Amino acid sequence: MLKGIGIILVVIGHIYSNQTIFNWLYSFHMPLFFLAAGWVYKEKTVLADIKRRIQTIVIPYFSFxxxxxxxxxxxxRRFRDSDMSFMDSLFGLFSGCYDNLEFNIHLWFLPCFFVTVILFNILVNLGGRRMAYLVSALMSLAFIVVPMHGLIWGIDRVFKYIGFYAVGVFIAGKSVKAVKKKVEAGIVAIVLLALSFSLSCYHLTMGIMWFVTALIGVAxxxxxxxxINENRILQYFGRISLIILCIHGPVYRIVVKIVSILLNLGTDAVRENFLLAMVVVVITMAICSTAYxxxxxxAPWMVGKKKVKEN
Known part of the structure; x- marks a missing residue:
């Protein structure tokens, strides 16, 4: 459910050209993914975990x-003002460097996510969960204090997000039950969303406030x-979030162009119009679902799955 909501917010944030909404969504939607992943963390031996993560993250990353x-x-590339060569882009793919992933910038998440989950599991194997929590917290603090930029495989962003992954692991160890007092929970959710929105509007998303604002939005x-408890559509989008992440960029740009031609509008006008942007979001999600x-x-290996043997 969390991944399903998260990937929809990611697509909306990339399509709808409204700076206020963009700033708000970006204040918490990526931390949401890392926290959700930590929530389902299961300790494994280092080699077993690396093997599994290569199958489910690295192979899809390079395939798409x-x-x-x-x-x-x-x-x-012929229709865009891009001077990045094929070799520079290829370097970006292998290095995972954000600045060289212009051809599909959204892919930055996968190498960063790979390093994050592998590192956390190594820490757990070395010194248990308490040590992993401590190191994750120190790395998050280091991100605030020490400027980092452009490290291979998103290592600089690992410092930014590993704290949220650790929070997800911590929450998973607690008893989290479905809320019974729905009205009260709904009011709290609205208040938290309003607070998150207000903080992002006033640009209180730097330094330690980055983590505070993000956690409020995630909560x-x-x-x-x-x-909501159960929703098949959101759960389905959560299951296929990997392929949506990998291909929604080129998909939505094609859809935006087609819509702009049909309505005789500029592509910016399509993306700035809320209703038209939401139409593009729906069509993009439908195409990504079909592709999945x-x-x-x-080729199930492309999405990290093994081929099911037929009897």
Missing amino acids: GFLVLIYWQLME AVILISQL EVVVRL
């Missing part, structure tokens, strides 16, 4: 990365997911 890079080089989404169903049947 190469496909989108080829599409970008042959098609989309609101957790409450909302508990209030095709890929999972023809």
Whole structure:
């Protein structure tokens, strides 16, 4: 549920060109993914975890990365003001450096996520969860104090997000039940969302306030997911969030262009109009869902799954 809500917010944030909404969503939607991943963390031996994460993160990253890079080089790059060469883009794919992923900037998440989950599990294996919590907290503090930028495989961003992953692991160790007092929980969720929105509007998202604002927004989404409890659409989007993350960039840009041609509007006008932007979001999610169903049947390894043996 959390991943489903999170990936919808990611797509909305990338499509709808409203700076206020953009700032608000970006104040918490990526921390939400790391916290949700930590929530389902299970300790494994280091080698077993690395093997599994290569299958579920690294292989999909390179698979979709190469496909989108080829599409970008042959098609989309011709229509964009980009001076990044193919070799620079290829370097970006292998290094995971944010500044070289212009062809599909959203891919930065996967190498960063890979390093985060592998590192946390190594820490747990070395000194237990308490040590992992402590090191994660210290890394988050270091991110605030020490400027970091452009390290390979998103290591600089690992410092930024590992604290949220640790919070998710910590929450998973507690008894979290579905809320019974729905009215009260709904009011709290609305208050938290309003507070999160206000803090982002006043740009209180720097330094230690980055973590405070993010946790407030994430807490609101957790409450909302508990209030909804079950929703097949959100759960489905959560399960296929990987492929949505990997391909929604080029998909939505094509959809925006088609809509702009049909309505005789500029692409910026389409993205600035809330209703039209939401139409693009719906179409993009539908295309990504269709792509997932095709890929999972023809090449499941691309989305980190093994081929199901037929009897």
